[in-house]
Amino acid sequence: MNWNYLKHEFLITARSRRSIPFVFFVAFLLFSFCLILWPYANTKEGFNKKETVEHLAYLDEQMDLRESIGNTGLVFNMQRIKTFLQVGNPVYAKLSYEHDLYSAMLESFDDRNFERMLQLRTFYLQSNPNEYLEDRFLFQTAPFPIKDREHAYQQTMMKYEDYLSKDHPITFGLMYEKTGLQSLQNFLQNYGMYMLLFCVIYFSSDILSRDRKHQSVLQGLPLSWYRQLNLKSLSVFLYSAAFILVFTVVGMLIMTIQFGFGHFDLNVPIMIGQQTMSPEDYSVMSLAAYLGKTLVVLPLLVILFVRLNVVLGLLFKNEWVVLFIGSLILFSERLYFTRSTRELFGKDVSLFPQTYFDFGKIIDGEKNFLLNTETIYYAKGIIVLLITYLIIEVILFIVSLFMNKRRFYLAK
Structure with a gap:
């Protein structure tokens, strides 16, 4: 029963009238970026x-x-006062x-x-x-x-x-950093995580509200309410993971065909201090290590937003409200972010999960550089995100007890 229900939910998400047009739209953006925008991007090092x-x-x-x-x-362009010294x-x-x-x-x-x-x-x-x-x-x-x-x-x-x-x-x-691996690195360093997580929020925003149209069928399922929520979360997590995998592979394939695959042993500059802005404040890590450390955190962020949307779905019962609030939480850092913002409500910004949603900037020290601080680092980010996930799980369990299956389906 669990497997059949999981498969059923996965297929509903994949065949949804909301999902299919959105996937085509994202595919259009991907091809536009890989074939038009990034290959001809004008940078400081671009040769004109x-x-x-x-x-x-x-x-x-x-x-x-x-x-x-x-x-x-x-050409003598400087003369010292009261001397004959010329340069x-x-x-x-x-x-x-x-x-x-x-x-x-x-x-x-x-x-x-x-x-x-x-x-x-x-x-x-x-x-x-x-x-x-x-x-x-x-x-x-x-x-x-x-x-x-x-x-x-x-x-x-x-x-x-x-x-x-x-x-x-x-x-x-x-x-010019346009190979497949370098393009993926630049994508993750430049708000690519925000785009991927927004897709996750979109896919998971209606996993509860869509069932209210089929109350008579779903109320009789021999599955507990909490297990249904878990299976729904797992189905959209698997769909989102498959989407991200295909998105990444297709994007890298397009860039590889044009400019080559790249090399895993290339060095990525990372900032380890901000004392002198000299080479002593920098170190390096391999491109393979950078991609590995970034992508290994992505599943945690995906399940975090999926479970958050389940909580929001139970509370608001409307996919557009869930999409709006989930997106607002995702981009909440942009509402207060400045280059001098190092505290939020009197606490260091490194203690808030939204600081780590754009995780591509954490590993190379770019977030520390932008905020002029040294309190944001990889291990701390994982701990903060894990604590946030556990808090969401506790909230979901409590809300599911209050908003049970009967109350959810019958609420107006």
């Missing part, structure tokens, strides 16, 4: 051939101008050096020689950190732009040095 050509033309004009007036030596600036030599470097990068891009291009870019950034630190367009709306630029610079350098130290062939996909 048109802008490079225009910059080379500008450098040519400046060099020709200095050659025409014979000003190719040192010369080799402007022409710098223009010539930059022209050669950008010409070599353009040639490497045209030849698809990304290993040479990565070496040139890494060499340039090592001696020119101001490419990030003084880019006024980078993080210009952020509350701490200088800190964010330093953070981005350190992460970029660590990634590039790791690529060059490995024996893997340097491809376009690897250099």
